[in-house]
Amino acid sequence: MFHKILIANRGEIACRVIDTCRKMGVATVAVYSDADATARHVSMADEAVRLGPAPVAESYLLSDAIIQVAIETGAQAVHPGYGFLSENPTFAQSLADAGLVFIGPSADAIRAMGLKDAAKKLMENANVPVVPGYHGADQNDALLAAEAEKVGYPVLIKAVAGGGGKGMRLVEAKADFSEALQSARSEAATAFGHSDVLVEKFVQNPRHIEIQVFGDSHGNAVHLFERDCSLQRRHQKVIEEAPAPDMPDAVRAAMGDAAVRAAQAIGYSGAGTVEFIADGSGPLREDGFWFMEMNTRLQVEHPVTEAITGQDLVEWQLRVAYGETLPMAQDALNIDGWAFEARIYAEDACKGFLPSTGTLSHLKFPATARVDTGVRSGDKITQHYDPMIAKLVVHGPTRELALRKLATVLAGTEVAGCTTNISFLLALSQHQGFAKGEVDTGLIARDHEVLVAHAAPSEDTWALAAAALAGFDKVEKRRGFTLWSPLRRTMHLDCQDEEQAVVLEYLSASEMTASIGDTVVDVSFQNGWKVNGRKPNVNVVSHVDGVSLFGPHTLHFKSTDLLDRAAADAGGVGTITAPMPGAVKDVMIGRGDCVKKGDTLMILEAMKMEHRLTAPFDGLVAELHATAGRQVADGTILAVVEEAKA
Secondary structure (H helix, E strand, O other), rough: OOEEEEEOOOHHHHHHHHHHHHHHHHHEEEEHHHOOOOOHHHHHHHHHHEOOOOOOHOOOHHHHHHHHHHHHHHHOEEEOOOOOOOOOOHHHHHHHOOEEEEEOHHHHHHHHOOOOHHHHHHHOOOOOOOOOOOOOOOOHHHHHHHHHHHHHHOEEEEEEOOOOOEEEEOOOOOHHHHHHHHHHHHHHHHHHHHOEEEEOOOOEEEEEEEEEEEEEOOOOEEEEEEEEEEEOOOEEEEEEEEEOOOOHHHHHHHHHHHHHHHHHHOOOOEEEEEEEEEEEEOOOOOOOOEEEEEEEOOOOOOOHHHHOOOOHHHHHHOOOOOOOOOOHHHHHOOOOEEEEEEEEEEHHHHHOOOEEOEEEOEEEEEOOOOOEEEEOOEEEEEOOOEEEEEEEEEOOOHHHHHHHHHHHHHHHOOOOOOOOOOOHHHHHOOHHHHOOOOOOOOHHHHHHHHOOOOOOOHHHHHHHHHHHOOOOOOOHHHHOOOOOOOEEEEEEEEEEEEEEEEEEEEEOEEEEEEEOOOEEEHHHHEEOOOOOOOOOEEEEEEEEEEEEEOOOEEEEEEOOOOOHHHHHHHEEEEEEEEEEEEEEEEEEEOOOEOOOOOOOOEEEEEEEEEEEEOOOOOEEEEOOOOOOOEEEEOEEEEEEEEEOOO
């Protein structure tokens, strides 16, 4: 076995690989950017070497620098994780040329599956069913539009390179095709350095089912069953499960056989995932699934496969890369129970899942779940990288019990300091259709409003939050209480963009009342909080950003400065601000232009995704502060639109 490997990645996947390496007695070398100098994966590794500044093009994508670090540190092999260089055939070949082992498939295998159009042709030859569409090399706009009409709307435009939903657009009508095509190309070029696309039929009520495959250099290949990844937003997975609900044995066997044929067609060695689109309009059928793409790497969602098979897939990767045969044959692999993975992101589900940034002022995970994370309390979520905070993985004997466990651990997860999708994930885990196994890739879009609906703070929660913000639970602030101390104070609180004034009246060192309008709430603190004589069903946590009440409906509160609020209100409803840190990619307007509600004003690029900023109403561009290429911070005023007078 290798005695030392380098991990050419960051975050939770780097930490995940290190965990297995420790178990196997393999030393690890981490690489990092300036933004990750104090990151968790850096502290976990046996050695760590700086690559460069925060941008990935100047750090994690510097293949030559990574190879040099591997040589200098005495690493025998490089694990690419997923993303970055994991599916770069040039990198894999360069490692081989340098006498290093790439812990993944061969450069030829990566090339074969790296471009979706070529991969689909290869699969057709291997008798693997593929989605109807255009996968040719001719990228003429008129040709692509004609092929879309031939296939029939709705269609998907997909970047031929990469993955993760980048460079993908759903087009439901001919009139929208041209704009969607340009947007997909632009995003693909930024994310993958390759702007070519394919066009394929959009399968109605689609289910996204993928098969974990593994091959070795001795000609062996197996599958480790399926994962259902249908719960997606913006074409990116949110909750994955294994096995797939309502999967007939015959369909499982057919999908598994097709995936193995796909791997064998390219002489595949290592971990890979064959992704299928299945017709979810009725029961799954042997003739109702089609090859979508193959990811020639370990997937983000691999822990659910590990949970149901009892196998460590990173260990399999290392053993296969070292030249060993597969640890198990197909007939020795079995499914045990059910597993779910929920991806916790720093993002705002209410605002189109826009990424969020900030410092994690509080972070706590339940001990009853497997937690794959690359961050700790106090770490920063920046605009430079994927905003994933952690993956929560649960396992149970049945789907019902595993899903119930997932909801429990989500409710017990505490994150403060940036906006997260935890409440959304909790609502999704309790969705009636999902509970029944009625899943397809359109579920989140259909029920988005219900899934992101907030529980409004009650008078009791306003009162408790105000008392906590006032520091009433801090002994040092209550010590020496005297009747000549201030007995009344007014707190101005903000929660979920709602503001509330709460009048606190101190009765003793351990008791107070909180008035919200005409409602008076009794609050006390003595060996814990009580509201109206009852212990609240929440965990109250104070942090630098305010106070959080963690529970079934987590709420975050902060004090409101009336002067700051007045200044913000002066911006007006027509003020267009940056919803996140990023770069202005394109500006479609000029000062003095007339715009219609919904018109795209500019495009902001952050975390390799494009975000369109639109006009809130019909009006006139009164101010324009955005220029293409400008880096902007969250909240930067980019333009002001004056509403048209009736």
